[in-house]
Amino acid sequence: MNNADLFQSELATLEQALWIQGRNNASAAEYRDALGTLIVEFQRLMRETSRLIRHSDRAELETNRLNRQLQELAAQLEYRATHDALTGILNRAAIIERGTRLLADEAVALIVFDIDFFKRINDAHGHPAGDMVLRDLVACLGPVVTDGEHIGRVGGEEFTVLLPGHGAAQACALAEHIRACIERHPFAAPVGRSVTVSLGVSWNVAGSSFDAAYGRADEALYRAKRAGRNRVECAEEPPCGQHRQTSPNPPSPNPPFADS
Amino acid sequence: MQNLLIAASPNTPEIDFRFDQHLLSLQGESYPENAAAFYGPVLEALRGYLARTEDRPLTVNVSLSYFNSSSTKMLFTLFGVLDQAARDGRRITLNWFHEEEDDTIFEFGQELEEDFQALDFHDHPVRHRP
Numbered sequence: 001m002n003n004a005d006l007f008q009s010e011l012a013t014l015e016q017a018l019w020i021q022g023r024n025n026a027s028a029a030e031y032r033d034a035l036g037t038l039i040v041e042f043q044r045l046m047r048e049t050s051r052l053i054r055h056s057d058r059a060e061l062e063t064n065r066l067n068r069q070l071q072e073l074a075a076q077l078e079y080r081a082t083h084d085a086l087t088g089i090l091n092r093a094a095i096i097e098r099g100t101r102l103l104a105d106e107a108v109a110l111i112v113f114d115i116d117f118f119k120r121i122n123d124a125h126g127h128p129a130g131d132m133v134l135r136d137l138v139a140c141l142g143p144v145v146t147d148g149e150h151i152g153r154v155g156g157e158e159f160t161v162l163l164p165g166h167g168a169a170q171a172c173a174l175a176e177h178i179r180a181c182i183e184r185h186p187f188a189a190p191v192g193r194s195v196t197v198s199l200g201v202s203w204n205v206a207g208s209s210f211d212a213a214y215g216r217a218d219e220a221l222y223r224a225k226r227a228g229r230n231r232v233e234c235a236e237e238p239p240c241g242q243h244r245q246t247s248p249n250p251p252s253p254n255p256p257f258a259d260s
Numbered sequence: 261m262q263n264l265l266i267a268a269s270p271n272t273p274e275i276d277f278r279f280d281q282h283l284l285s286l287q288g289e290s291y292p293e294n295a296a297a298f299y300g301p302v303l304e305a306l307r308g309y310l311a312r313t314e315d316r317p318l319t320v321n322v323s324l325s326y327f328n329s330s331s332t333k334m335l336f337t338l339f340g341v342l343d344q345a346a347r348d349g350r351r352i353t354l355n356w357f358h359e360e361e362d363d364t365i366f367e368f369g370q371e372l373e374e375d376f377q378a379l380d381f382h383d384h385p386v387r388h389r390p
Contacts, residue, residue: 006296006333048336051371052329058364 095152109171113199118157168203196230295330323357346378
């Protein structure tokens with residue numbers, strides 16, 4: 001058993017058969033014996049081979065099934081790790097990662113927006129109603145924020161949109177479109193009224209850091225809050241053209257939650 | 261004759277051949293780097309034991325949860341050796357343990373029963389322990 005080989009017995013049989021074949025004075029009985037041994041070994045080998053093939057086919061099938069399952073689970077895991085469970089859009093980590101990656105190669109406009117007086121919705125109607133507003137709001141942005149643009153939820157009621165390849169004016173126009181869409185959207189009971197958002201926009205050259213891009217948009221957002229909410233403000237540099245001052249639609253005379 | 265005890269490793273089963281009690285056990289998983297090298301000494305010990313103690317009834321307990329193809333080839337040889345001894349007149353009981361839900365190992369046992377008819381084969385489904 002020193003020369004360990006899986007086919008030790010088959011090799012011994014083969015050697016014996018070759019030896020008999022090589023003899024030129026073997027009797028018919030000797031040939032018949034050798035043939036008999038070969039037949040027995042051959043039958044055994046066939047039986048074992050067919051068993052092995054069945055097993056490996058079965059194992060292969062199972063492996064393929066598990067591989068598919070693994071791929072599905074990995075995809076699910078990847079999705080869950082990068083998406084916000086409530087709204088289905090990108091989560092904070094994913095939008096930061098994507099923003100950082102995009103900014104390394106190209107100019108990116110960034111919109112940061114926040115629901116006005118969101119706390120009051122939660123306080124008045126409970127957190128499920130607040131969650132519903134978040135979901136509804138994201139759903140109504142579906143047609144506005146298209147493929148190639150990226151929307152993420154970066155905090156409780158705060159969202160970020162990444163706009164690669166957009167100019168500053170184009171980004172401010174989109175921000176205004178978002179603002180108007182949300183203002184027009186009738187939120188269902190128990191909220192039962194319109195909800196508004198304030199938005200800040202920054203336009204950033206390729207190579208900017210995400211933090212700087214976000215910080216400038218966030219500053220603009222706070223200007224929008226201070227200036228009365230439900231409006232778009234654009235970061236000073238680079239200038240954002242006609243949208244810099246206020247939104248074209250002034251806040252309604254009796255805006256929702258105007259009592260704060 | 262000296263008993264043979266080989267502790268289990270992550271890819272080889274425990275071999276517990278208590279020749280003095282005529283009780284042989286294989287337990288664990290089997291996918292050694294070189295199945296022939298692993299099972300070679302096991303087969304050698306088994307053949308030696310069978311040659312020396314021809315008239316004693318023997319019990320073999322096998323509880324393998326996984327074995328690869330080269331191990332399967334060596335196991336065929338092992339069961340072939342046992343089957344030949346049984347044909348030569350020895351009483352050999354083969355207890356085949358497998359997890360209740362493991363159809364692959366169960367069916368492998370059924371095939372062993374079919375292929376090695378001199379062995380007194382007993383199937384033992386075991387409830388899965390978490």
